[in-house]
Amino acid sequence: MxxxxxxxxxxxxxxxxxxxxxxxxxxxxxxxxxxxxxxxxxxxxxxxxxxxxxxxxHTDGFFKDMAVIPDSQEVIFELSKKYEIFITTAAMEFPTSFVHKYEWMKAHFPFIPWTHIVFCGDKSIIHADYLIDDRSRHFKGFTGQGILFTSPHNVHETWTPRVNNWQEVAALLL
Amino acid sequence: MxxxxxxxxxxxxxxxxxxxxxxxxxxxxxxxxxxxxxxxxxxxxxxxxxxxxxxxxHTDGFFKDMAVIPDSQEVIFELSKKYEIFITTAAMEFPTSFVHKYEWMKAHFPFIPWTHIVFCGDKSIIHADYLIDDRSRHFKGFTGQGILFTSPHNVHETWTPRVNNWQEVAALLL
Known part of the structure; x- marks a missing residue:
């Protein structure tokens, strides 16, 4: 898988x-x-x-109760039937985020077990086939295929493949 | 490296x-x-x-101020000159441990940057050449070489290589 x-x-x-x-x-x-x-x-x-x-x-509460990006729950749920899913977030930079991020995952992505959540810094440590991320710097040293998720800050970057939303992730990987 | x-x-x-x-x-x-x-x-x-x-x-404080395993600081510091070092701990099982583990690392291993600390669950997500761990179950799915660190609970397990202390890690890897 x-x-x-x-x-x-x-x-x-x-x-x-x-x-x-x-x-x-x-x-x-x-x-x-x-x-x-x-x-x-x-x-x-x-x-x-x-x-x-x-x-x-770095403020406690910043990462609490954030809105969910549209369609991410539905598409990731479908992806989880075909792929093994890990959530890999550079939480180490913001220690106040740890518990909020963990609780947020439980609330919004209950089908992803705690064993498949990773708080890290340098994502070259991640062993996976694909990494969907809005920061292309994380693709450096990553041995799988980086997929750039569009965010306002990265619109002028050149990276292939790029996805603009979760429907495009579905089209690419499902 | x-x-x-x-x-x-x-x-x-x-x-x-x-x-x-x-x-x-x-x-x-x-x-x-x-x-x-x-x-x-x-x-x-x-x-x-x-x-x-x-x-x-699961008690807040359990992971706070733990004693450091003998020689680990000195040997890991020496290893860090020859290898890239990541600390990878299955903290996701114990959310009360997040901040204490992070602070403990800062206090006792200040030469390891936050970018190289990973809180995870299933360690098959870790991309590294070696994994030094006292739980051999983490070697399943890990694509590098698992090195079993002796702890009372694993003394009857058969795994090669096994190290009994940090001096043996130094002998194996330095």
Whole structure:
């Protein structure tokens, strides 16, 4: 059975929406996804707000109750009948995220057992046939096939194969 | 550069000592390592105490401030000059352990960056040349060479190579 490793943030969990919401809460301006095309949050906010954005990621609760990326549950459930599924997230960078990410997985992907959740940093440690991720840097050193999941920050990157949403993942792998 | 994945509990962190201490605290009997040869804790305690032993592992603080297994720091530091080192621990089974394990690594193995710590369940996801672990079940599906680290519970198991301490790891890999 072939194995698919799947990233969390920006692939199954909507981390961008969380930053947009918190930024609006703190600075009364709602950043649009259009503004973010090909950029990081740091690029579109005032220089004096950048520290706050970085702080969000290390704030307890940032990773709690994030919205689920559309169709990810249904497509991954179907994929799990044909492939072995692991969720592989670079949680080590954000220790406040550990328990929230674990609880989030239990709540939204109950069909994925705890044995198949991985918190890591450098994803070259992952042994799988495919890695679906929004950060192409994780494909470096990964011995399987990287599949780039579109997120505003990576729209100008060249990578094949690229998928724009979970329906395209289904078309590629099912 | 070849890569070594190293388990935490019973390989670099002395989880047995923690159980022995807590059991003595709660039931006024100190279990010896001799009694534990070839057995699990469950086998050597009264049947009515078994639930408590299982509870320990899920208790916040169980994984905090564990003693370091002798020579592991020095030998792993030397290994890190010749190999890429990842610490790979099945923390997913015990969510209360996440932060304590992370802090423990920072305190006792500061030369191992957060990018090289992995919390997982099924270790077949690990891509490495060697896996040093006290549980041979983790070698199933692992594509590299499993190296069994002796712990009281595994003394009657047959596995080659086996190492009895960190000096033997040094002799094998340095």
């Amino acid at each position: 072939k194995r698919i490793a799947i990233d969390m943030d920006e692939v199954i969990a909507d981390a961008y929406l969380r930053i947009i919401d918190w930024y609006e809460r703190d600075f009364s301006r709602r950043i649009s996804l259009e503004e973010l095309q090909g950029k990081s949050f740091i690029d579109v906010v005032l220089p004096e707000h950048r520290g706050k954005i970085r702080e969000y990621l | 070849k890569r070594i994945a190293i388990d935490m509990d019973e390989v670099i962190a002395d989880a047995y000592l923690r159980i022995i201490d807590w059991y003595e605290r709660d039931f006024s009997r100190r279990i010896s390592l001799e009694e534990l040869q070839g057995k699990s804790f469950i086998d050597v305690v009264l049947p009515e105490h078994r639930g408590k032993i299982r509870e320990y592992l």
